[in-house]
Amino acid sequence: MEEAPISRGFRSRRQEQTPNDRVPPGQYVTTDFPVLSAGPTPRIAPEDWTFGLELAGSALGKWNWAEFEALPQTTIKTDIHCVTKWSKLDTTWRGVTFDDLLKAVGRSEPPAPFVMAHCEGGYTTNIPVADLVDGKGMIATRYEGLPILPAHGGPARLLVPHLYFWKSGKWVRRLRFMKKDERGFWESLGYHNYGDPRKEQRYDGD
Numbered sequence: 001m002e003e004a005p006i007s008r009g010f011r012s013r014r015q016e017q018t019p020n021d022r023v024p025p026g027q028y029v030t031t032d033f034p035v036l037s038a039g040p041t042p043r044i045a046p047e048d049w050t051f052g053l054e055l056a057g058s059a060l061g062k063w064n065w066a067e068f069e070a071l072p073q074t075t076i077k078t079d080i081h082c083v084t085k086w087s088k089l090d091t092t093w094r095g096v097t098f099d100d101l102l103k104a105v106g107r108s109e110p111p112a113p114f115v116m117a118h119c120e121g122g123y124t125t126n127i128p129v130a131d132l133v134d135g136k137g138m139i140a141t142r143y144e145g146l147p148i149l150p151a152h153g154g155p156a157r158l159l160v161p162h163l164y165f166w167k168s169g170k171w172v173r174r175l176r177f178m179k180k181d182e183r184g185f186w187e188s189l190g191y192h193n194y195g196d197p198r199k200e201q202r203y204d205g206d
Helices: 065-069 098-104
Strands: 050-055 058-064 074-081 086-097 114-119 124-128 138-143 157-159 172-178
Touching (some): 065 138, 157 172
Antiparallel strands (some): 074 086, 086 138, 138 157
């Protein structure tokens, strides 16, 4: 999980700014990768990890690590933006896109307009399906060509890079489709329900 409220004033080592079209308002660029979590870091062995898609209490699909690794893999290079105001540019991730997960369970269209990401330790975060389809979201298992470290959400995390990074839930275990939107962990504690960095949607009322 990401971005505890007590970290509102967090600062990392600042770097020179890059062109404004890549850095959302109020953000600064860092080469660090700060670790921000609300609790202890789970240590999940790949052989003990599973991931699933769920609708109305029923499993649409479930994979163990080997099965998930056998799904089509996609590599992307993207910028990420934390609600605590740092941005990290040109990060490289590999994993399975949301689109390919749908194909793997025989779905040409999502079955509902929202998902709740459920992660190890009870963390949740809600995302509109429109922000996952067409290559906008993935379940990532590699960062910069290596397995994702536990502190950064390994063995697998949700990646939705165009939203603030708390939406890219660490240690993800399942995505639950929802007919109606529900607030996740931080959203229910005052974070913005959507979290668009370009609109500085950090907290309720932004």
